[in-house]
Amino acid sequence: MKDKAHIIVFGNEKGGSGKSTAAMHTAIALLRLGYKVGTIDLDARQGTITRYLKKRFEFITRIRQQLPSPMHMAIERSQGSTVKIQQAQEQQFLEMALEELGAAADFVVIDTPGTDSYLSRLAHSYADTLITPMNDSFIDLDLLADIDMRRHEVMGPSIYTLMVQEQKAARKARDGGDIDWIVMRNRLTHLNATNKKTIGDLLEEVSGLYGFRTAPGFGERVVFKELFLKGLTLLDLKEDQAGGLSLSQISARQEVRNLIMAIAPAKLKGYAQHVKTAKKRA
16 A cells, blocks of 8 residues: 655745745656655646646647656635635645545645635645745744844744644644644845844744744745746756756755755655665666
8 A cells, every 4th residue: 555645835925935936846856856746736826836837848848858747736716605615625625636646646745825825724734844935034034933123032923833833733633643844044145144144043043932944945046937937947957958057057956955855755755766776776
């Protein structure tokens, strides 16, 4: 009997944090490691990861060369006549998608909207790993905790952190499981050293208080926007160009690898089959 798929949810109630970019790169990185991967887009209105994959399939059709792509589903918000009906339908939609993809995949990556909704909260409660991208700024730090900016003191949890704690409790009550919460710090290079250290110190304090660990995120790079237009990730660049990678692209690829190392897929699901085979041959 197949083991249950490991569910990775990218969640953040603030837009513009790089959530969909990180979700797409994680899915493709896991595929390239040999795992079977499914993706779910809960932000059907914006549909960023769905549009990303559509552009990817168009690129594949154009170049007539196969690139690894996940099994994908997009879930629309219910249009039921009452809130109760809407929530029941959305829970049914999500559970059906998780059951179908989970039966075929090792990992299911879920991209949630940058706003609060019942469907997003529900997805958080099903996470085995929750990844919250945040831009490395005091504004984004407010997503995690109420900070006294004059004294740089943590006053209490933010609304989002309280929601995550509620969904952790819901997960525990439902199946006894736990959520490994990772906060990834994006766009570190845009701050001076003093601000960067202050945010780092506060983030370390907040992580101890509210139960998450931190991981390095992605820098601010034009290449991410350029790749989106083709449906590609940094891990596909060998198929897309013959002139080799620039230093910026090499650095960006390492940032993706660092995130995958933080997720630790081999620890969660063992080595993928083709990796096992390669090791035996070696």
